[in-house]
Amino acid sequence: MPGRSQEPRRRLVAPAAGARGGWPPPGSRASGAARARRGPAPAVSRRVRPWPAASRDRAAAERVVRETLEQGVRFRAVFLLLAGVILVIAMTNVLVGAAGLVHESGSRPLTPAEQDRYVKDEIAGRWRTWPATLVFPTELQYVGLGGTQQYARRIGMAPEVSCRAGTDAPVGATLAEQGCRTLLRATYADQTSTFVVTVGIAVLGDEERRAAATSRLAVDDRVGVRPVAFPGTASALFGAAQRQRNAWIGVGPYIVFFTAGYADGRTREAVAPEENLHSELWPVAQSVAGRIARALGDEPSAVPQCTQGNVC
Numbered sequence: 576m577p578g579r580s581q582e583p584r585r586r587l588v589a590p591a592a593g594a595r596g597g598w599p600p601p602g603s604r605a606s607g608a609a610r611a612r613r614g615p616a617p618a619v620s621r622r623v624r625p626w627p628a629a630s631r632d633r634a635a636a637e638r639v640v641r642e643t644l645e646q647g648v649r650f651r652a653v654f655l656l657l658a659g660v661i662l663v664i665a666m667t668n669v670l671v672g673a674a675g676l677v678h679e680s681g682s683r684p685l686t687p688a689e690q691d692r693y694v695k696d697e698i699a700g701r702w703r704t705w706p707a708t709l710v711f712p713t714e715l716q717y718v719g720l721g722g723t724q725q726y727a728r729r730i731g732m733a734p735e736v737s738c739r740a741g742t743d744a745p746v747g748a749t750l751a752e753q754g755c756r757t758l759l760r761a762t763y764a765d766q767t768s769t770f771v772v773t774v775g776i777a778v779l780g781d782e783e784r785r786a787a788a789t790s791r792l793a794v795d796d797r798v799g800v801r802p803v804a805f806p807g808t809a810s811a812l813f814g815a816a817q818r819q820r821n822a823w824i825g826v827g828p829y830i831v832f833f834t835a836g837y838a839d840g841r842t843r844e845a846v847a848p849e850e851n852l853h854s855e856l857w858p859v860a861q862s863v864a865g866r867i868a869r870a871l872g873d874e875p876s877a878v879p880q881c882t883q884g885n886v887c
Contacts, residue, residue, distance in 0.1 A: 682883035698827040711761035717862035725766040731805040733760040743798035753788040765859045768809040772860045775800030775832040789825045796820045800832035812840030826872030835860035
């Protein structure tokens with residue numbers, strides 16, 4: 576404006592604290608030196624509040640983890656111990672079994688009891704293991720009244736029947752009580768075809784049962800095995816009424832019954848007792864049945880000496 580100076584106005588700045596009369600001016604070297612002499616400004620401390628709940632939770636979690644690890648280590652130790660014990664027991668059983676197998680598989684001498692058991696088992700199985708022609712041979716030798724060697728020939732063999740069906744009632748009941756398994760029968764004729772003989776083999780479980788059965792059989796020569804007749808042969812007329820006598824022989828687990836009669840069909844009542852006494856009828860029957868019984872009960876020709884044959 577006219578009449579005023581054109582020089583710009585100056586802003587008055589208050590002197591900094593500590594400066595005397597505003598000197599030295601801010602930003603000057605003297606100002607920096609002054610600050611250096613006073614030293615750095617004191618740091619303002621800030622107070623941080625702790626978090627106690629978080630610290631306790633973290634410590635508890637660490638403790639749980641540590642206890643879990645320790646428990647796992649204990650469980651693992653127990654498991655390893657049990658596994659070791661089981662492994663030792665299993666290995667012991669295997670070794671014992673292997674030793675027993677080697678011992679059993681190795682050949683050794685049979686004891687007298689084992690040899691006796693072998694003989695009894697072999698005899699007891701003959702009615703199954705032997706062919707029928709060996710149980711009832713085609714021909715059987717016997718000695719006639721004149722001392723001559725003669726042969727009875729087999730006429731035929733009957734199918735297996737129960738012990739009750741093939742014997743008279745009193746005999747069948749006794750056999751059934753002792754567990755008789757089956758009855759095998761065959762009929763023979765003497766060399767002249769005058770006499771006929773039916774032989775019946777009752778098979779029991781063992782020798783003890785056979786002995787019990789024979790001790791209970793009635794002493795009666797009118798009862799025993801039922802005869803087997805084959806049409807068109809010398810035995811065609813041989814029936815229960817034609818039986819002159821009955822008897823039996825016990826051997827092993829077998830009872831060998833036999834009965835004899837005349838091929839012409841004469842009944843027991845029709846023949847005088849004296850005639851039978853002087854006849855070859857009963858000696859022929861005894862010889863035929865005796866040979867069959869001896870063959871069934873004879874000991875084997877060879878009894879093993881060791882568990883594996885005869886080489887120990």
